[in-house]
Amino acid sequence: MSRSIPIESPTGLKPESLRGRIDAVVMGASAGGVEALSVLLSALPHGFHPAVLIVMHLPRDRPSLLVSIFQPKCPLEVREAQDKEPVQPGTVSFAPPDYHLLVDTGPTLALSVDEPVHYSRPSIDVLFESAADVYGPRLAAFVLTGANADGAQGLEAVRAAGGVTVVQQPSTAHSPFMPQAALARGPADFVLSLEQMTHLLQVMGGAHAL
Secondary structure (H helix, E strand, O other): OOOOOOOOOOOOOOHHHHOOOOOEEEEEEOOOHHHHHHHHHHOOOOOOOOEEEEEEOOOOOOOOOHHHHHHHHOOOEEEEOOOOOEOOOOEEEEOOOOOEEEEEOOOEEEEEOOOOEOOEOOOHHHHHHHHHHHHHHHEEEEEOOOOOOOOHHHHHHHHHOOOEEEEEOHHHOOOOHHHHHHHHOOOOOEEEOHHHHHHHHHHHOOOOOO
16 A cells, blocks of 8 residues: 555545546646656556546657557556547547547547647647536546646636546646646646645545545
């Protein structure tokens, strides 16, 4: 069992209240994201129930290497999202290059070639907003390191739908702009270091108490 790390919420949300509540976790990352996701995904426990859906800003004209990078580090199955496939609990799905990743009713995954958002396709905002519509309070959204404002509007949609909002502490981010932009739109339930995030995820997955 990992040592306890205290986690406080500016909104008063208790981490223990999330045990068994979350059906999906969405994450968005850009500059520095491979390093941040390496910490988080390697800490997910076996038996982690929520589906994990991730947008990582990638070059549009090259194949993604994210599955090959993260599968050896992550206890869960890691895959590239496919259009119209059901959302799989306990599975990590990455948006493919040059496609927006959305959650549709079912829940199922959907891929779109709509216009880029914040110059990005896939867009974090698009994933977060669509997932908020489907999951509402059963969603947890994580904004990680990045150098643009993608994710800020999406996190606001998650907040409005009653979901759980988590932002990387800007001072710990490789690139603090994206976390700062998210926090400028309103308070997050948790503003955490990567180490604290790993413990929060473990509680969401029912691994242990904080």
